[in-house]
Structures are given as C-alpha cells and as structure tokens.
Amino acid sequence: MKHRIIHIALLLTSVCNLAAQTIISGMVKSGQEPLAGANVFIMGTIDGCLTDSLGRFSFSTSKTGEASIKITMIGFEEYMQTTDACKLHNLSIQMKEKATAIQEVVISASTYSFGKSDNFKTMDALDVVMAGNSCGDIVAALQTLPGTQKVGENGKLYVRGGESEECQTFINGMHVLVPYSTNTENTAVRGRFSPFIFKGINFSLGGYSGEYGQALSSVLPMETSDAATSDKYGVSASLVDWNIGGTKAYSHSSLSFNAALTSLGIYNQLFSERLDFNKPYLKLSGESQYKNEFRNAGILKTYVGYDFTSVGQHIDNQNLSLKENNIYANTTYKAQWGAGYTLFCGMASSSVFNDIEDAKIAGDRYYNFRNEIHLKTGIRKICSDALKISAGMEDYLRNSLMEYENDCYKLDYNILAAHIDAQWRMMPHVFLNISTRTEYMAHANWLFMPRATLCYIPNKNFQLSFATGRYSQTPEDDYLATNKKSLGQSTADHAILSIQYKSPGTLIRIEPYWKKYQRLPLWEKGIYQPKGYGKSKGIDIFVEEHSLFKHLTTAFSYSYNDSKRFYHEYTEERIPDYVSRHNLRLTAKYSFGKAIIGLTESYASGRHFLIAKTPHYNSVDINLTYLLSPKVIIYSSLNNILGRTNIFGYNTNGRSIVPSRDRFLYIGIFVSLKNNKAYDISNF
Incomplete structure (x- = not known):
C-alpha cells in the first residue's frame, strides 16, 4: 500500500x-x-x-x-x-543585418592590392617573381594587369593613356622621386625595389583619395614589412644578378640589409644582341632597414637604399657613357594617440645624379642633379562605426641642376599641400568617401581638388562604385626651366565606374573610365606654356579563375583606350605615341608536385608615330619554378619563345626601335641559409 x-x-x-x-x-x-x-x-x-x-x-x-x-x-x-x-x-x-563598421570597409574601386590584404586581387612576393617574365620586377608584374600599356622601349608604367611620369610611387606613405633604375635609350628599365621587402602593395589606376598628390594618372603605394620575429639570411644567383640579404631580430625591433650586383657582362658574351655595348650594364645596389615596435603601440621604420648604375653603348660616331647614383631614404613614425586617434609623421629624401658623356654628339657631356625632401604629417580618427576622418599636411621641397654645353639651369621650389578625407556609412550597404586636397606652388594659384567615391557593397562578393575627382602634378623640371616656373601645375579630372564580383574561385572586374587633362606643357613661341590639353577614355576588364581545374589559375586582362593630346612639341591634337588602343594578356599558372609552370600571352595593337604606325606587339612567355628543397628554389623563364621581332616605335630618322634581343633567358637559384622558406632570402 x-x-x-x-x-x-x-x-x-x-x-x-x-x-x-x-x-x-x-x-x-x-x-x-x-x-x-x-x-x-x-x-x-x-x-x-x-x-x-x-x-x-x-x-x-x-x-x-x-x-x-x-x-x-x-x-x-x-x-x-x-x-x-x-x-x-x-x-x-x-532579423536586421548588422551594418559593417567603417574601419572594416575596403573600397577597392580601380585598385589592385597585393600582399597581406583583404582586397580583391592578392599577390605575394613569389607571385611577383613568377608573373610572366617579370624576374622579380614589381613594375613588370604590374604590367599583367588591365589599364597598363606595353611600352617596350623603356619598360615603365603607363596607365590609362597617361605618361609614365604620371604614375607616382610611395613607400610607407612617402614619395619616391625616381623609382626606376636607369639604362640607355630604347632599352627597358626595371623598378628599383625588391618585392620581398613589402608586406602590401596597392596599385591604384585612378580615383585615389586626397592623401596622394603629384600624380595625374595613378599611384603605387607600398608598405614595408613589420619587425621580424626571427633571424633570416639568404643568397641568390643567376647569370645576370647576385644577391645576399638578411635580418637580425631583437625583442621589439629588427635590422635588415640586402646587397645586389646586376651585370649583363657574362650574359652578353653567351647570347648575341643587336646593340653595341662597349661597357655592359652594371648596377650595384644596397638596402638597409630598421624597424622598432614600441610598447606604446608606436612603430618606427627607417629605410635607406642606394643604386649605382653604369653602361656604355656605341651609337654611330658616339661612345655613350652613362653613370647614375640614386639615393633614397625615409623615416616614418605611426602611433595610437588615445580616443581612437592615429598619428603619422614622416620624412623622405631622394637624390639622383646623372652623368652622361657623348649624350647627343661625340665629345659632349650632360650632367643632371635632382633632389627632393618630402615632409608629411597626418592624423586619423575613428569617430564611430559609421564615420572615419583623416587629415594631413605635406611639403615637397625640390631643387635641380642641369648642365649641357652652353645650356644649363638651376631650379628650386616647393609644393605645399593639405588634405582632409571622410569615409561615411550612409546606410547599411552604401558608403561615401569624400575628400578635398589643396596645393600651392610659388608663382602659381592655389589648387582645390575635390574627390569622391560612392560605393554600394551588398555583400562580401559584390561591389559597385563610382569615383570622380581632380588631380594635379607639377611638370618636369626641364619644362619648368624654360619659363621660370610660371607653368604652374597640370590637372586631370577622373570619372570611373567600377563593377566587381568575387567568389571563392572567380574574380571579375569591369571598369569604364574617362579622363580630361588641362594645363599640360605646350611648346609655343620658344617656351613651354600651360596651354596643352588632352583626353583619355576606355574600359578595363579583368577575370581571374581558380575553379576550372585543380591547381590551375588563369587570368584574362583586356584594356581599350582612346586617347588624344595636344602638348609638348605637338603641332596638332593626336594620339600619343606611347598609346596602343588594345592591350590583351592571357596568363595560366599550374602547380604539380614541387613545380609551378606559368604561361603568358601578351598582345598590343600598333602605336601611332608621325612616320608610321607600328605593327602589333606579341609575346609568349613561359616560366618554371621548382622547389628543390625546403630552403632552395630554382626559377627559370624565357620570354618571347616564338622569337617575334617586335617593333616598339620609330626614331626621328625613320629607323625602327626594336629590343636588343628577341628572347631573354633567366635562370636563378634562391637559397635560404637560416629560415625554412627559400623566398625569405632578402625578406625584410
């Protein structure tokens, strides 16, 4: 119970x-x-x-x-x-979708980002080395992207109908006066900096914010790597260059160095060429960098680089002898400054000495010295999840000296600038970046340059952006010297529509653009005057695919450009001789086992010269990378494997400008002496 x-x-x-x-x-x-x-x-x-x-x-x-x-x-x-x-x-x-915090937003209109970046196109140092026939040259690697023009006689960056001088390089936010190595006329140059020293590269083809000035067409900002946490040393060698580099790490800092010797002496003896070099191309360069991360969240970076270049060429009755010394150094400091503020200050110095004998005729001598001091300070503030503001001031102090026979000049001037930028989340998926930049140069009026980018980002896969603004640049010293600096600054107005889509295996970008140039230097009545003008319009298309086959990456890059200018010594408005209307590049990279093979097809339509139009340009390049051991990589490349003789242009006497050799073979070995990655050999 x-x-x-x-x-x-x-x-x-x-x-x-x-x-x-x-x-x-x-x-x-x-x-x-x-x-x-x-x-x-x-x-x-x-x-x-x-x-x-x-x-x-x-x-x-x-x-x-x-x-x-x-x-x-x-x-x-x-x-x-x-x-x-x-x-x-x-x-x-x-449920309401959470609005993206403004500090998390990456507006990538007309910008390609390499290295450690959340942006669309990503590329590390190894990719730079293996891009087409770049042989580790950043400039050559960038020329696989849409918007760039193939100008084989000098190898520099020409972007969307702009001259090479219209693309400016910045390291850690500081300007580089001359980012290229030197060479004789009608011979391709290389970029001065190794891809291994940078953790991030942002190549903007237009529409950039008010922070950057003195660039009519594009900017190439590059950020050096942070303080190393371990020691690393390495060497590399090939038929044309030899390198040694390393880093010594301390508790909160690191000291790095790199030394390189580039010489075509052995290569010229093994492989014939068209040009008559009585002194083979020789470049001796060295770099050093110190980084210190302070406990108060401040970061100090100091970089020093030096290049000495010499080359001699026999041209008709001349024995041209060229020597150049190029010294660049910068120091920057960035720190958190309470309540969401970030403070930046920096100083950079660029000095370039050119000494040329038999420059134009036998027995003459040309000497040119250029120097720039760049001072910059700025502050950024994250006001809220919807608003970020930055402002800054900078000064470019420049002087130059040119001596040639009875013709000489001496210039000194400065360009003072200030900017303010605001990035605002107008609504959950709509962002507005608005800025204004003002610049002042002696003997010229103040320039006010508004810029804006409106961006719609509905999800992580898609972006639709429209960018517009005005940009300025001071003409080259040779032009300024003719009328005692009264040229003032040239200007360019940009308008860019950017459509971008990215999935895990596919990237697509389509960008129509329009540019209008004003106040370009025009030769008139014996001097250069700011009466030149021009326009450039076109469309860039880029498609990268990773999902066709396993271990295969393919890319399609196409650019259409319609440009006309009336400037320099032009007697009428016409297409500049550096512009090719159609540029097409197809690349494929396939990895198998310890090897990676790459293939690139490059095409450019003919360029317009006063004498004639050149035939189209075409080159098929191949490269192979093999991991011999965890510390040793062998890299080889052969450009223009079909042996086509490409004509880059015509000189004043009607002679065709062709490369010194139709093919170029490169074989290099990269060895790490301490770190377990072979491509850390000179990684600062």
Missing part, C-alpha cells in the same frame, strides 16, 4: 511538470528569406535550439510568467523580446 502511494505521487509530480512546460515556436527571416542556423534561447535558462533550413524553431521551457527570448547570428543584430512565456509561440521574427 505504501509503495502504491509513492508511485501515485511520482505520477502526479510528472504530470504537473509536463503541465508547466511551455512550447516556444516561430520562424526567423531576413527580408523574405528564411534564416537557417540562428541561435534561439530563453534568457536565464538553458532552453533553446537552432533554426532549421526553413528558419523554423520549436522547443519547450519550464519558464513561466515574464520571459525574454533572444536570437543571435553572426552578421545580424541581436533580437530580444520580453513578454509572458505563453505568448512566445508562432512568432514571426525579422
């Missing part, structure tokens, strides 16, 4: 507990779409569940009376409702 009473009591308790259970149910949506995987639970209990594929949820709780239901999901704002527990059934809940 006693046991029977206990069983009845337990049964009654169980029934009471069941009666106390409340069913919580409903559906979670984002707009009209069900939201699967949302976490739904009752605050203060362990009762809850995840929504199913249709956004539905249902669970029971012992909570009675007032209860709070909470729903969370990554990328959405938290939802909470408090009411009587018995009313929390058959709910219909709309």
